[in-house]
């Protein structure tokens with residue numbers, strides 16, 4: 330079912346109010362087609378061009394089921410580049426601003442790993458990072474993924490093009506089987522379908538109509 334207003338969604342009231350404050354009134358085509366199944370816990374592959382509002386889809390999936398009484402990492406968002414990871418972390422923080430002290434930790438390469446390790450010791454609810462650096466933290470024991478409930482592959486086609494396939498496999502070994510997995514991509518080549526089959530439970534493909 331497609332929605333025409335965010336008010337049709339079973340959202341935590343603080344999140345719903347925050348959307349109004351951010352002036353998110355009308356869902357984009359991608360949001361309209363995917364938010365209902367996403368909030369029901371369905372695994373989805375969402376195909377949508379740049380600027381179609383995909384970030385909000387997984388931000389709401391993550392935040393609507395976040396438990397703030399623990400410090401466990403409950404969501405892992407993997408992005409192809411540091412710039413994208415920074416943007417995603419920013420958007421998640423912005424949407425989360427009214428639901429309490431949500432800790433978002435970015436883990437990207439190109440900077441020294443020790444400060445990230447120290448920061449992780451204080452706990453983080455949501456991890457946003459690039460595959461290589463996330464794998465490093467998993468392998469050295471500074472990032473525990475056993476409580477992850479939502480796994481997101483953002484710009485999945487780009488991550489595969491950059492050669493991250495094996496790194497994703499390595500990270501996935503540390504994730505619990507019981508989780509929601511969401512994949513976002515601008516294109517839908519065969520290798521995305523293969524990735525979906527590998528990591529998702531009966532994934533559905535949502536391809537929103539391009540807006541005029």
Ligand code: ADP
Pocket residue numbers: 352353354355356357360377378379380381382383384385
């Ligand atoms: P994508 O990841 O699909 O490329 P983004 O999630 O980065 O797109 O969204 C693009 C822009 O649209 C962002 O600035 C975001 O804040 C804005 N946006 C997203 N959803 C809505 C909405 N429903 N109404 C208005 N602006 C929105």
Ligand code: MG
Pocket residue numbers: 383384483484
């Ligand atoms: Mg995006």
